[in-house]
Amino acid sequence: MPSSWTDVEKDTADGLPTMLAQNVIIGTALSVGAIACSGFYLSMIGNVASLVPWALMVVLVAVAFTYVVGFALLWCVESFTLRMRERFRPVAYGVVGAIGYGVWGLFVMSSLMNSLDQPLNGVVLSNGEIAALTVNYAVFGFVAYLLGQTYAKRLAARRGLAIGLLAAQIVLAVLGLVVGVMMFSALGR
Template sequence: MPSSWTTVDKDTVTGLPIMLAQNIIAGTVLSVGAIACSGFYLSMIGNVASLVPWALMVVLVAVAFTYIVGFALLWCVESFTLRMREKFRPIAYGVVGALGYGVWGMLVMSSLMNSLDQPLNGVVLSNGDIAALTVNYAVFGFIAYMLAQAYGRGFASRRGLAVGLLVVQIVLAALGIVVGAMMFSALAS
């Protein structure tokens, strides 16, 4: 437990910050969830793209959340749970992850899906589709942040694995950027 909000806890063996390790765990879980559910999301918008390029774009959304919003959420929930019993912390982390990633899915992912579906099919997601998308994202956010809290300290000591998973996430997100640029440039022409 940090002595103040400016203190960064590190694993004593590798020096890897525990919050970074937690974020890598969350990013990995969210990326795997994005790949697993990409077919579900694609069917919501009428299969307007091929599955593999679409999966890369969905992973981009997950990785962007993890490294843009994720650190702030981890810092907030850590501050919130400083005096909480250890056995309840994973649940608190999970709730914050569910709220954050659910809102991200509702706003960002639904916007991405509508930006592809509307020009191609002339329709946008229904309220039921947006609710299903939000619940799906909230479930993955809960799981990711609960696992991040439960295993973050132990994972921080496995520097090679952590760096390897981080590199995989970055590469998949970069490919998602390339695919997204190609899709949207094709829509613009």
């Protein structure tokens, strides 16, 4: 365990820091979940876009959470579980991930969906749809953070795989940003 918050914990001399490996796992799990559920989200807003561009935008939301809010949540849960038994840590990580990603889905994803649906269809998400979206995001957050805590040391030792997964996330997120700019600029015309 690091003695100071500025210390970076590494298991091997040539491996990645554990927290970076955790975030790569979390980002990968959330990206896969975003792609898997993008059709569900699109049907909630009346199929106002094509599936592949929409999936890229949903991946952008997942990756943005992972590398903006995700590091802060990992520091919080690390402090929270410092004296916890090792076997309970993945569940604690999962609970924090469920809360964090659920709130992200409630505010960020529902806002994105409403900002597309309202100008095109004149409606916004109902309370039931927002609740379903939030629960869906909370479940993926739980699973992603649980996996991140469980498999971080294994991925940290496999530097090439971790960098490949990180690069794939970044490419998909950049494509999602390009698609999002194109969609919202078309709405502004």
